[in-house]
Amino acid sequence: MTAASPSFQPACATKHDSLKVLIVGAGIGGLTAATGLRDEGHKVTVFERSALAQETGAAMHIAPNCHGLLQRFNIFPEKLGANKTNGVVEFDHKGNVRMSKDLRQDNSKWPYAWVLCHRAHLHEALKEAATSQTRQGEPVVLATASPVVAVDVTSTTVTLADGSFFSGDVILGADGVSSVTRNAVVGSEIRPFSSGRAAFRFLIPKQKMMDHPELRQLVQDDGVMTMWFARDRRLVMYPCVNNTLMNLVAMHPSELSKSQGEGKPFCFNHSGSKQNLLDIYADFCPGVQALLHLADESSLKLWTLLDMDRIPTWVKGKIALLGDAAHPFLPYQGQGGGVGIEDAATICALLPRNTSKDDVEHRLRLYEQIRDDRAHRIQDYTRWAGRDLDDHADNRFDITKFSHYNFSYDAWSSSKEALGSSSATAVAQARKHQGLAQF
Numbered sequence: 001m002t003a004a005s006p007s008f009q010p011a012c013a014t015k016h017d018s019l020k021v022l023i024v025g026a027g028i029g030g031l032t033a034a035t036g037l038r039d040e041g042h043k044v045t046v047f048e049r050s051a052l053a054q055e056t057g058a059a060m061h062i063a064p065n066c067h068g069l070l071q072r073f074n075i076f077p078e079k080l081g082a083n084k085t086n087g088v089v090e091f092d093h094k095g096n097v098r099m100s101k102d103l104r105q106d107n108s109k110w111p112y113a114w115v116l117c118h119r120a121h122l123h124e125a126l127k128e129a130a131t132s133q134t135r136q137g138e139p140v141v142l143a144t145a146s147p148v149v150a151v152d153v154t155s156t157t158v159t160l161a162d163g164s165f166f167s168g169d170v171i172l173g174a175d176g177v178s179s180v181t182r183n184a185v186v187g188s189e190i191r192p193f194s195s196g197r198a199a200f201r202f203l204i205p206k207q208k209m210m211d212h213p214e215l216r217q218l219v220q221d222d223g224v225m226t227m228w229f230a231r232d233r234r235l236v237m238y239p240c241v242n243n244t245l246m247n248l249v250a251m252h253p254s255e256l257s258k259s260q261g262e263g264k265p266f267c268f269n270h271s272g273s274k275q276n277l278l279d280i281y282a283d284f285c286p287g288v289q290a291l292l293h294l295a296d297e298s299s300l301k302l303w304t305l306l307d308m309d310r311i312p313t314w315v316k317g318k319i320a321l322l323g324d325a326a327h328p329f330l331p332y333q334g335q336g337g338g339v340g341i342e343d344a345a346t347i348c349a350l351l352p353r354n355t356s357k358d359d360v361e362h363r364l365r366l367y368e369q370i371r372d373d374r375a376h377r378i379q380d381y382t383r384w385a386g387r388d389l390d391d392h393a394d395n396r397f398d399i400t401k402f403s404h405y406n407f408s409y410d411a412w413s414s415s416k417e418a419l420g421s422s423s424a425t426a427v428a429q430a431r432k433h434q435g436l437a438q439f
Helices: 028-039 064-072 119-131 181-186 206-212 275-280 288-291 336-350 357-385 403-407 410-419 426-431
Strands: 020-024 043-047 061-062 089-091 097-102 114-116 141-144 148-152 157-160 163-166 169-172 193-204 223-229 234-240 246-254 303-309 319-321
Touching: 020 028, 020 163, 020 246, 028 043, 028 119, 028 336, 061 064, 061 119, 061 336, 064 336, 064 403, 064 410, 114 119, 114 234, 114 246, 119 141, 148 181, 169 181, 169 193, 181 319, 193 206, 234 288, 275 288, 319 357, 336 357, 336 410, 357 403, 357 410
Parallel strands: 020 043, 020 169, 043 141, 089 223, 169 319
Antiparallel strands: 061 114, 089 097, 148 157, 157 163, 193 246, 193 303, 223 234, 234 246
């Protein structure tokens, strides 16, 4: 699209130049923001620490609250091999069924399907959307192997490890739980810490389970999420890639896998020991033992599950945090990626085409006001869902317990409503769509 020459613009015109947006981090949230802001006509540069040679080989939930947002950006998960979540079955660690729920009827009430997607496939689609030469807007500049080491609020500047620096009109910190950008916004006093839990992550081809007489029944029905629970550890399995690949997450006390690492505070995507995995789940039922024996040690990964205290603000000047940089999520509801996508969509909705540079700080404050309560409420629900089972309490875990609150929200529409209101009730109007959920 060719912009009109400034000489032909009347003095009273409200047309503004596009914003120069710098995004730190090219994960799911960062690339979603980059894609949406590109669509709004802004000039976007993304700085990514890694070479992006390969995104983490694991699956993720795309619940209705973020599925619709991705479609708004012309990203269709089911075209990427995502499959619907048709049911959930929960066992105790001895193999006794605790709960079985058919979700097909429940899912019909949501405007978008709850699907399960390979994370790398979604990441690649977002990267393609952001940098495509044929999509509307100016292609995003994706600077890989470009670690940001400092962010300056006063000059809205990022500095890279090689000493080069770049200035913009907006900086978005989408650089994850170990965010550098967060230090510029709130200082370094509030830091992530171990939740006391760690997780093995791995994938098993469904056909291997179909070929095993003891495991075949677990995967005969498509789209079923299966969980096994002991008091302080659990195993979660669900399909992705058109129901051909099973994603497994084995969560346990971190001291059992020494996931603090040797000489390092935390483990991030470290190689895991298959024997260690088998030892930790040795008292689970024979079916789980057979399942874990199918794990390929060459791709078995170990992660420390991190948490963080609530930070006092997400925004400082023209810098804003999103995703895990603002609110790290534990994995117990599968909402971490979705809430990051909501954050990104809200920013895109509040910074539409022709946004004035003078309006940026106000818009980012509005973003925080809209997002803070919802993101932290889901974060708190997630912590509750991850608690140890207690014989003296209702210990039946139900991943659908908070689905009404989690799923019944359209971040784009509610943000546009808040933006369109000049009254003091703008934030309340945005939140009225969120509903209420109780522990």
